[in-house]
Amino acid sequence: MDQSQEPEDYYPDRACSLLSDPALYINRELSWIRFNQHVLDEAKDPTHPLLERIKFLAIFANNLDEFFMVRVSGLHHQLAEGVLKLPPDGLTTMEQLERINNDLVPLLKEQTRVWSEEIIPALQKAGIIIHSRLTLDGTKRKQLRRFFFREIFPVLTPLAFDKSHPFPFISNLALNLAIILKRPGSQEELFARIKIPNTLFPRLIELPADPDGKDISGRQEFIFLEDLIADNLDLLFPGMEIVAAYPFRVTRDADIEIEEDEADDLLSAVEQSISKRWIGTPVRIEIAEDMMPAIVDMMGAKLAKYPHMFYRVRGPVGLADLFCMMNIDRPDLKDTPYAPSVPDRLERDPDIFHAIKQRDIILFHPYESFQPVIKFLEAAAHDPDVLAIKMTLYRTGTNSPIVQALLDAREHGKAVSVLVELKARFDEENNIGWARALERAGAHVVFGIMGLKVHAKLCLVVRKEKSGIVRYVHMSSGNYNAVTAKIYTDIGLFTTNEEIASDVSHLFNVLTGYSQFSAYHHLLVAPGGIKKGITRLIEQEIERQKEHGDGRIIFKLNALQDAGIIRTLYRASQEGVKIHLQVRGICCLRPGIEGISDNITVTTIVGRFLEHTRIYYFHNGGDPLVLMGSSDLMPRNLKRRIEVLYPVLDPGIRDEIINTILPVHLHDTVKTRILQADGSYVRISKESGERMQAQEWLIENRGVWNRNLVKETVR
Structure with missing residues (x-):
């Protein structure tokens, strides 16, 4: 294109120089922080069910992870490369980084306060106890110690750091313990690091019930995985004195640079780049609030290029893992479920093509079901009158019924053309898998476009009918993802309007071929x-x-x-x-x-x-x-x-x-x-x-x- x-x-009136005054613009990054503050506000809202409030805390933390991996890493690149171009608001790169730090510090304190002073007591009232090492009684500690030794101990690998052991590599977003030890009779402090295996075990470990397997109180009790490990460090370092253990986490630059011009094809370029995501340059270091200055200095020398990269946390580090609490079976602490509706015309008419042909249809998710979109593609896959399906895929999720319908369409001999956007950030590997599956099934697959991301959400079904060829179009603001369609508000439209269908056909030719068409009727x-x-x-x-x-x-x-x-x-x-x-x-x-x-x-x-x-x-x-x-x-x-x-x-x-x-x-x-x-x-x-x-x-x-x-x- x-x-x-x-x-x-481009803007028409170049005489309006006053409207270019930096004072008229809000900085992009600071505006985003305000949005994430609104997410944190929802975690504070007592009108939300308790586990939903925890979900908002997790979203707030997860948003920050991506913000640092992508946006803050980009600012670090600008500093390293000496970029002088200023955004419309006029803030320099270093000024932006300093303002980000200043704005985030109070929000992180508030995040911790909400967790410790509001959420934890409310959970306790609801019969859900989050233990620390200090609140475990002797019986529970022994039960957990047996569990630790049997299940977790074999997985852990303590790594020493001294003259004969180099500083260990700290991978992106990995939760760690920094441990200070002493040998018996020695005052020399030694340093070791343990990576917390929170991808292999739940971040919150549920405590066993009483010895008979029953808990007549109905309570559920948990402990953070890192606290359980810290409580049993003597098993990992026998004969050593454990002085202290501090959780920490490093966030790295994960905004991969795809060297499109240097690769033979886009698929190879993306595959080569995503492997580097977890080894990028550090951009944030989250540390326990009380971490000893000597450890901070040592970590700073190895990991931190700028002082603003350190964020002290009073409480659990990496609260994005709190999403796991949504697995707790307490419907009374979650939003009341509801059944999304289906438009009456689609309910009454078993022939979805006939319903769309009668009149355009909108679907407003998640208030209305995403199922008609799936049904549309499944019907197209099996209908003998359908000749071709063309589609763009940006984020489809795992076990996608949309992709399965496209694979079924190939089994039934339909011509299937799919543009799979390989550069959809953090979904690259998933999309590569779908692209290859579709290609193996015989679909025409385009792996995105060099220099551009394809973010348009389009589906075109070509059907032979008595009146001739009819093109059915679905367009949307949202991804073809059955999971996110339940939590994102998006509007999609079904239509057979000939001029819009013609526009979409021409656009697919632009995406898949060398067409330079631009004279769209409506798009x-x-x-x-x-x-x-x-x-x-x-x-x-x-x-x-x-x-x-x-x-x-x-x-x-x-x-x-x-x-x-x-x-x-x-x-x-x-x-x-x-x-x-x-x-x-x-x-x-x-x-x-x-x-x-x-x-x-x-x-x-x-x-x-x-x-x-x-x-x-x-x-x-x-x-x-x-x-x-x-x-x-x-x-x-x-x-x-x-x-x-x-x-x-x-x-x-x-x-x-x-x-x-x-x-x-x-x-x-x-x-x-x-x-x-x-x-x-x-x-x-x-x-x-x-x-x-x-x-x-x-x-x-x-x-x-x-x-x-x-x-x-x-x-």
């Missing part, structure tokens, strides 16, 4: 088309505002970072266009600045589900235009990815999005936070009116938009 379609910094395609298209539509609202005073824009998306689009939104605000942006995560635009952005409101929702939907609404003088699809408004989406936004052409579906789905989110009074000009967020006042929680409402009223469409069809 020709990336030259989009200039490096906005990045790189090139989305930024120009969104900018043009904002400009149209500006002109409409000048002439009629009714300019209005609503964007619901994950991230807004692109400086050119932000400048255009600022110009729209200056002209009086009313703009509401609901941005889940990163937002670099500052709302509420007098004369610049005082017509812009920015809100965010963080709740039970991860808000992942992208909807772009333009009032368009009363003939609204709604776009949906895979793209956020970030430079990476607009310049370095193949993304798609598509218009909602069915007027009934468009009206349901405008009149139901968008208002429900914009009027949330429980989970909404409002972005301030200084980059902080405030919650809506509890006295501001009737309680409205968008995700809760959508669960209770799931599928109402499709039911309304059925009523409209009946009328």
Whole structure:
């Protein structure tokens, strides 16, 4: 695809130099930290069931792991390479690293406080006890010691560090114990390291029941794996005095660089690169709060290039492992399960192709089931009238029913073409496996595109019918992943619209061949088309505002970072266009600045589900235009990815999005936070009116938009 379609910094009015003032932009990394703070806030919210609060703590920690592996490592690269180019907010690389550290330290303290002062006591009240070494009685300690010696001891390998033993390699995200020992009668302190095998054993070890195998109290008791090991170090170092043991963890640069130009093919390039992920340069060192200065100095000399890399933790290190607590069988401590709905038309009509052909269908996950998407592909795989299936796969997960349907399609002689994006970060190995399985089955597999990531979510089924060839299209904001479809909010669309189907066909030819097609009827395609298209539509609202005073824009998306689009939104605000942006995560635009952005409101929702939907609404003088699809408004989406936004052409579906789905989110009074000009967020006042929680409402009223469409069809 020709990336030259989009200039490096395209925006129409280059005279607006004042709108390039760094004071008008929020730093990308600091904005992301605010989003993760919202996740931590959910862990503090007592209205969530207890184990769900722990899940939010784990998400907060896991998000930070990826942030350091990718974003902070990128800043370290910039420092090493002497990169001088500043982001729109004007912060230098070192200033960003220092601000990241300053902003994270209080959040990490709050994370530990929530765990120790809120979660642990609440667990105890619920009959779930998390022991430390100090709270184990003699009987339990003996039981655990027998378990340790039988199960864990054989796996452990203590590694000494002295003149004859080099400092051991510390792998990425591995949990470790740094141990100080002394020989009998000696004052010399020795150092050893033990890697905690938390990939082989649960991070939380459940204590045995009483000797008869019964616990009449109904309690469940656990101890952290590292605490169990630390309590039995004498078995690993017999005859030595154990002075101290401190948990620590190293985070390394895991943002692999794929040398595409130097490899024979993209598959080889990705395979060669992912093996380096776990040996990258250290970017963060998490240590116990009370770790002895001598050990810190020694670790700093071996691992830390900058002082800001150390983060002291009072409590368990690596709380992302708390996801394991969701395996505890306590439904009373989890969200109430619900059954996602299926549109009535798909329930009544066993022929999914007939249902789609009658009228476009939207599916809003997780409120509506992902099963119709699977059924669509399974039907295509077995239908004798289906000739071909074309699809993009970004993150499909393990045991994917989607991939299985594609494999079945090959068994039934269908022509199957799949673009598998090998460069989907942290899913590379999984995607390589699926790509090879599809290739072995005889599918035409494209292993991504050199220089670009394919992030568009598209499926095209070609079917021979009495009237001729009919193309069925599914497009979505979300991945073809049956697991994440239960926890991410995404909207997908089924259609047989001939012009959209033609656009999708042409785009697949671009992805799989040498086509340079760009004259799409309806699709906005990045790189090139989305930024120009969104900018043009904002400009149209500006002109409409000048002439009629009714300019209005609503964007619901994950991230807004692109400086050119932000400048255009600022110009729209200056002209009086009313703009509401609901941005889940990163937002670099500052709302509420007098004369610049005082017509812009920015809100965010963080709740039970991860808000992942992208909807772009333009009032368009009363003939609204709604776009949906895979793209956020970030430079990476607009310049370095193949993304798609598509218009909602069915007027009934468009009206349901405008009149139901968008208002429900914009009027949330429980989970909404409002972005301030200084980059902080405030919650809506509890006295501001009737309680409205968008995700809760959508669960209770799931599928109402499709039911309304059925009523409209009946009328």
